[in-house]
Amino acid sequence: xxxxxxxxxxxxxxxxxxxxxxxxxxxxxxxxxxxxxxxxxxxxxxxxxxxxxxxxxxxxxxxxxxxxxxxxxxxxxxxxxxxxxxxxxxxxxxxxxxxxxxxxxxxxxxxxxxxxxxxxxxxxxxxxxxxxxxxxxxxxxxxxxxxxxxxxxxxxxxxxxxxxxxxxxxxxxxxxxxxxxxxxxxxxxxxxxxxxxxxxxxxxxxxxxxxxxxxxxxxxxxxxxxxxxxxxxxxxxxxxxxxxxxxxxxxxxxxxx
Amino acid sequence: xxxxxxxxxxxxxxxxxxxxxxxxxxxxxxxxxxxxxxxxxxxxxxxxxxxxxxxxxxxxxxxxxxxxxxxxxxxxxxxxxxxxxxxxxxxxxxxxxxxxxxxxxxxxxxxxxxxxxxxxxxxxxxxxxxxxxxxxxxxxxxxxxxxxxxxxxxxxxxxxxxxxxxxxxxxxxxxxxxxxxxxxxxxxxxxxxxxxxxxxxxxxxxxxxxxxxxxxxxxxxxxxxxxxxxxxxxxxxxxxxxxxxxxxxxxxxxxxx
Numbered sequence: 001x002x003x004x005x006x007x008x009x010x011x012x013x014x015x016x017x018x019x020x021x022x023x024x025x026x027x028x029x030x031x032x033x034x035x036x037x038x039x040x041x042x043x044x045x046x047x048x049x050x051x052x053x054x055x056x057x058x059x060x061x062x063x064x065x066x067x068x069x070x071x072x073x074x075x076x077x078x079x080x081x082x083x084x085x086x087x088x089x090x091x092x093x094x095x096x097x098x099x100x101x102x103x104x105x106x107x108x109x110x111x112x113x114x115x116x117x118x119x120x121x122x123x124x125x126x127x128x129x130x131x132x133x134x135x136x137x138x139x140x141x142x143x144x145x146x147x148x149x150x151x152x153x154x155x156x157x158x159x160x161x162x163x164x165x166x167x168x169x170x171x172x173x174x175x176x177x178x179x180x181x182x183x184x185x186x187x188x189x190x191x192x193x194x195x196x197x198x199x200x201x202x203x204x205x206x207x208x209x210x211x212x213x214x215x216x217x218x219x220x221x222x223x224x225x226x227x228x229x230x231x232x233x234x235x236x237x238x239x240x241x242x243x244x245x246x247x248x249x250x251x252x253x254x255x256x257x
Numbered sequence: 258x259x260x261x262x263x264x265x266x267x268x269x270x271x272x273x274x275x276x277x278x279x280x281x282x283x284x285x286x287x288x289x290x291x292x293x294x295x296x297x298x299x300x301x302x303x304x305x306x307x308x309x310x311x312x313x314x315x316x317x318x319x320x321x322x323x324x325x326x327x328x329x330x331x332x333x334x335x336x337x338x339x340x341x342x343x344x345x346x347x348x349x350x351x352x353x354x355x356x357x358x359x360x361x362x363x364x365x366x367x368x369x370x371x372x373x374x375x376x377x378x379x380x381x382x383x384x385x386x387x388x389x390x391x392x393x394x395x396x397x398x399x400x401x402x403x404x405x406x407x408x409x410x411x412x413x414x415x416x417x418x419x420x421x422x423x424x425x426x427x428x429x430x431x432x433x434x435x436x437x438x439x440x441x442x443x444x445x446x447x448x449x450x451x452x453x454x455x456x457x458x459x460x461x462x463x464x465x466x467x468x469x470x471x472x473x474x475x476x477x478x479x480x481x482x483x484x485x486x487x488x489x490x491x492x493x494x495x496x497x498x499x500x501x502x503x504x505x506x507x508x509x510x511x512x513x514x
Contacts, residue, residue, distance in 0.1 A: 044382050045345025050304050063320050088302025096354060100380035120403060121378065123357035125301050146377060 002092070002108040003032055004189070005076040006174040006225040008181035008247035012042075012070035013222050017210045019076060020065050021203035021230045026078040027054030029205045035091045036061060038076035039104040040069045041178035046102040050091045073176045077106035083113065089126035093174075094134050096122055098141060099148040101177045105134040108227055109170030109186055119143075133171070137161045151180060151246075152254065158182055159244045159256040166242075174225065181247045183225045185239035191225040192236050193251060201231045221250030259349070259365040260289055261446070262333040263431040263482035265438035265504035269299075269327035270479050274467045276333060277322050278460035278487045283335040284311030286462045292348045293318060295333035296361040297326045298435035303359040307348045330433045334363035340370065346383035350431075351391050353379055355398060356405040358434045362391040365484055366427030366443055376400075390428065394418045408437060408503075409511065415439055416501045416513040423499075431482065438504040440482045442496035448482040449493050450508060458488045478507030 005022045007015050019038065027033035036058065037050030047069075051058040055078050077092035084090040092106035107130035114129040121142055122135035140161050141154065148154070158175065162184045165171055172189050175182040183189055194201075196219070198212035225247070229236035239245055246254035262279045264272050276295065284290035293315065294307030304326075308315040312335050334349035341347035349363040364387035371386040378399055379392035397418050398411065405411070415432065419441045422428055429446050432439040440446055451458075453476070455469035482504070486493035496502055503511035 042345045045348065047307050047345060048305065059324055060320065063317065067316055088299045088304060091302065095352075097380060097382060100382055102382055123354060125354060125357055125359055 001082065001110070002077055002079045003030070003227040004106055004108045004172060004174050004225070006176070006181055006183060007071070007074040007222065008176070008250055009072045009220070009222045010249040011220050012072055013220070014068035014070050015074045016065060016068050017201070017203070017208070018224055018230055020208060021205040022076060022078065022226065023055040023061050023065055024205040026056050026061070028056035032078035032080040034079045034081040034086045036076070036078040037091045037093050037106070038064055038074065039093045039095060040071040041073040041102070041176065042069070042071055044101065044178060046095060046104060046178065048093065048095060050088065052086055052088055052091060073178050073181050075104050075106050075174045075176055075181070082110050084126055084128035087126065090128045092130060094131050096134070096138055098138050101148070103138060103175065103177050105173060105175050107133060108172040111165065111169040111171065114165065114168045133165050136165065137175070155180070155182065155246045155254050155256070162244055172227065179248065180253065181225070182244060183239060183247065184244040185241055187241060188227050189225060189239040190229050190236040191223055191239060191245070192234055193221060193223045195221040195250070200233070202233050204230060204232045223247045223250050258339065258367070259334055259336045260287070260484040261363055261365045261429060261431050261482070263433070263438055263440060264328070264331040264479065265433070265507055266329045266477070266479045267506040268477050269329055270477070271325035271327050272331045273322060273325050274458070274460070274465070275481055275487055277465060278462040279333060279335065279483065280312040280318050280322055281462035283313050283318070285313035289335035289337040291336040291338040291343045293333070293335040294348045294350050294363070295321055295331065296350045296352060297328040298330040298359070298433065299326070299328055301358065301435060303352060303361060303435065305350065305352060307345065309343055309345055309348060330435050330438050332361050332363050332431045332433055332438070339367050341383055341385035344383065347385045349387060351388050353391070353395055355395050358405070360395060360432065360434050362430060362432050364390060365429040368422065368426040368428060371422065371425045390422050393422065394432070408505070412437070412439065412503045412511050412513070419501055429484065436505065437510065438482070439501060440496060440504065441501040442498055444498060445484050446482060446496040447486050447493040448480055448496060448502070449491055450478060450480045452478040452507070457490070459490050461487060461489045480504045480507045
């Protein structure tokens with residue numbers, strides 16, 4: 001299995017603190033050592049860093065842990081390979097373009113070889129069922145809407161597809177187009193929203209504390225979503241199995257299930 | 258305008274030496290300081306590093322200069338913005354998926370607002386004519402072939418499209434699917450093939466020399482393509498305006514024009 005980390009904010013924010021703890025789980029405090037990846041939206045642009053080395057050791061991961069990239073939507077993934085070899089093409093997150101926007105997707109779970117017929121608009125490059133599930137969701141969106149519809153129409157269809165694909169196995173995922181971040185829980189997913197008044201937070205995976213009061217303004221709002229809570233002194237809310245939460249501007253905008 | 262750097266090899270090879278010199282042109286030995294990017298194919302996978310900071314100063318560029326990623330196809334670009342703001346979404350190289358393969362593209366030149374009608378299969382995310390030209394080429398390939406045809410059929414169509422789009426302005430580009438690397442010249446593009454017996458090479462842009470004899474085997478073959486020659490003591494061949502060379506396994510496989 002794998003672990004997911006997502007961030008959705010109302011102002012560009014760096015994810016160094018959360019990623020520092022998360023990356024330890026890739027080969028140090030946990031066993032997810034078959035590669036990792038992280039995608040940052042910056043405006044309409046999106047850049048991804050990934051490596052097949054464990055995130056606890058990778059020099060690319062070291063860069064990401066210490067180089068503050070400010071983004072309003074981030075998706076990260078550390079991999080414990082189940083389906084698909086340890087290769088770059090099987091490393092999440094996956095990126096495709098739809099309606100002139102980049103879409104980013106990372107999955108935690110096992111869909112047991114899920115391999116639906118696809119019409120060719122989106123095809124998997126690697127051999128994971130995760131990438132095939134992502135292609136399926138984008139194909140359905142593309143088939144349904146020639147141009148980008150309302151955000152709610154997108155979310156309705158994503159949730160419906162998530163339920164359908166989720167019947168094939170476990171399907172926890174994060175999906176973002178740089179505006180919304182969809183967090184869908186099948187088995188394990190937690191979130192918290194940090195906002196005024198900010199406080200200190202202490203990582204679970206290593207002895208690091210940050211005082212968010214020192215690095216924020218009263219208007220900042222940051223939602224963090226993760227497979228397992230990342231901090232020991234904050235209150236994380238469990239997303240229930242079958243639930244799909246849509247984050248926008250650092251808060252829950254739509255809720256399904 | 259911008260500068261291009263490409264590498265196509267018969268064994269996975271790192272590009273640190275060439276990129277070290279090339280990156281100096283992004284804000285140090287030359288004026289191309291409006292961002293940069295580099296894409297590495299590793300198997301079917303592809304990872305891209307990019308930044309809107311000048312490549313001579315960027316910490317991401319520093320990582321790429323010193324972290325040897327072994328790849329058989331690399332495309333890099335440093336940008337001097339002409340069309341499109343200095344934003345991540347306008348930073349080359351661009352990546353899309355076609356026939357279950359990643360395709361990577363970088364352009365040097367000015368197409369004067371080229372904006373053809375596109376059917377929606379590929380859309381530009383940013384505002385550069387470069388990305389629109391890339392989308393056009395992929396759409397034509399996708400329209401012509403449901404499945405990947407022979408390499409020659411692909412190259413014929415790419416060359417034909419390159420000539421057509423090239424009528425709109427200057428259209429030097431590099432394009433790769435991880436197997437072939439297409440180098441199309443409109444105004445400036447040079448290449449060399451390094452093979453046995455290997456020799457020393459000395460960068461033009463900074464005082465660095467490498468003895469390839471020490472880091473290669475007799476079977477290695479590496480083609481390097483660049484807007485301007487990168488070394489002072491090697492013989493670079495000019496690609497003539499209108500020519501399109503297709504590199505595979507470190508040598509010219511097809512030649513148009």
